[in-house]
Amino acid sequence: MTKEAPAGASFVPVPRIFPLPPPPLLPGPDLPHGAHCNLDRQGEPGMTTVYKFGGASIQDAAAIRHLGEVLATTRERPLVVVVSAMGKTTNALEALLAAARSDDDRDYRSRLDELRSAHLATVDALFGDRKATVAERVEALFEELDHRHRTHRREPRPFHYDQTICFGELLSTTIVAAWLNASGTATDWHDARELIVTDAHHQAANIDWQATGAKVRSLDLGSGRLLITQGFIGGTPDGVSTTLGREGSDFSAAIFAHCLGAGELVIWKDVPGLFNADPRRFDNAVQLQRLSYDEAIELAWHGAKVIHPKTLAPLREQGIPLKVRSFEELGAPPSVISAEGASAATPAFILAEEQALLELRPRDFSFMDEARQHDILGRLVEAGVHANLIDSGATRLSLCLDAHPTRLEPLVEALAADYALERHDDLTLLTVRHPTEPLVEALSGNREILAERRNRDTAQRLFHSRECSETWHIPEGR
CATH class of the missing domain: 3.30.2130.10 (VC0802-like)
Structure with missing residues (x-):
């Protein structure tokens, strides 16, 4: 698929790397026994659940193993899992973008090699001597990333950004899906750029809800297999990568929940739910166990970092509850955002x-x-x-x-x-x-x-x- 040349720019079409075949099913060891993840679902039996895991949840091999334990112990099906780039990868890709556009080849090569090595080290730690197939796929993604930088570095920055930053999520989901399959959790990998249809407003693309809904609802969710896809990224109808704005993976998860009429959306964080203040800055912050959609939107609008501001509107429209759960403390009570908030306003x-x-x-x-x-x-x-x-x-x-x-x-x-x-x-x-x-x-x-x-x-x-x-x-x- 190709894109029309932007005004004043010479566009060299680059083949997209999707549809990417699903990560391989590898033989793997049994997972260690972990705590059972009881989600107390509010949706009706058989309704789809959507999970979203952020970068801290998959920042290294140990975190990915823990994610595997969480998913292996939940009985939720159908289940759609939306995954961000590995911790700090988006920042590293932005620095790589700057190096590519500055023509500093030494800095560019150094940053590219460092990022490649970090992902391959994670693959090695997870798969050991069974890593060959996954490592080949990771190498292929980095070759394509390098090719896109060399091709697009003279294009307008927002366009160049979207054609390259998307590789953070493509890399993370490739590794995570391969690990889940290897560990016995049957998983289907899907490219979100083929599902989330947007316009060409790069770095802050607008959703075509009708086209997106049709594509998402066409997914086969009845096989009992977990579906894994990327947050933050989408694609235009003619096959050009787009992004939904920084921290947009929460929004991606809400899009899937909205289009599927999900029973609930669960966002997994490295903090135990939502607080009335950042516990890292306020020594007596307390957890907010229930919030209304409107109050959560206000908090997000004013800069609360836990929920992306655009996430809540598509959930409120269909009355889909959002739970914020601790990735590290599975038994901790969640914070729940729904139509019914707390009985009294908490500062x-x-x-x-x-x-x-x-x-x-x-x-x-x-x-x-x-x-x-x-x-x-x-x-x-x-x-x-x-x-x-x-x-x-x-x-x-x-x-x-x-x-x-x-x-x-x-x-x-x-x-x-x-x-x-x-x-x-x-x-x-x-x-x-x-x-x-x-x-x-x-x-x-x-x-x-x-x-x-x-x-x-x-x-x-x-x-x-x-x-x-x-x-x-x-x-x-x-």
Whole structure:
């Protein structure tokens, strides 16, 4: 399949590597006995369940073995398993992309070899002297990855990105599916780029729900075999790879759950469920055992890292419950997101780090009216940048943004050409859901407030990161 050349670019068609044959069924040892995974399903018997495993769940051979234990002990069928790239692989692929586009061949080769060696080391640790077939498939994927970099490095970056970053998920699912088959869990491998149909908006592709639904519902889920596929990636109707945005694997799992009318979606994490604050930053965070869809969407929108913001809408539409479970503590109670949330609102606290504050003013000292705000916010949309806080005055618009260099720097350059711009970096944004005034004041302490926003349900304050490095404590009884 080929793609029409983008305007102003010379496109060299590259054969896609799918349909990729399923990973081989290898003889393998019996798995060690693990804890039984009782999921307390809310769906009706026979309804499909969707699992999603993130990069930390498959970061090395030991983690993949543990994943195999989890899947070997669950009786859920039909079962669709959505898997991310192995831990930190997407970051490594982005660094490889940068090296390819900079024409630094030594750096590029070094990064490619390091990534290849890491995946082959995992294969060796899992399969030992039975690794040949799986290793050959991994090598073939890296050869194709190298070929795509050499072919597409002069193409627009978003297009180049999507043709290469997808290999993280293709590699991980190839290894995981082979291990599951070798360990006695019969598994069918499917390429998500043939199932998740999107437009060609690279790095943030939009789903064609009708076409995607038809393809997903055509899958054979009645064989009793587990179905494994990739998160984060999709494909256009003419066979071009796309991605759904960083951390989009949760969204992929929700797409499958929605299209299949699943009984539930279970997202496996390295933390025991959802908390009212990040336990790594707040020493007295507590687990939220029940949340409504609306409250979970609010938390995700404001930067809670556990659930991808787009994940919840397709689940809410069909009333599909989402459970967040601990990959490390199988017996721990899950957090459940459904139509019925907790009976009382619990304050929640989100710290978004690596923030930048842009303060924009008209160069002619006139008002920051609706037309100018529309222009500025429209540029954010075009750049794919989300404003975490917006505060406006008569002659000023203040924006708190994630300081992602590849997206923020071009945006800042464009805005500075038309507006007087003042920038502050190294900031931390505190968001409090269901706040009280004493609670917000106690958390703020003596920190300098650079910007703030408040409505009935949410309070936000922006601080210097140097004042936020310590462990936080949620005040009692406020």
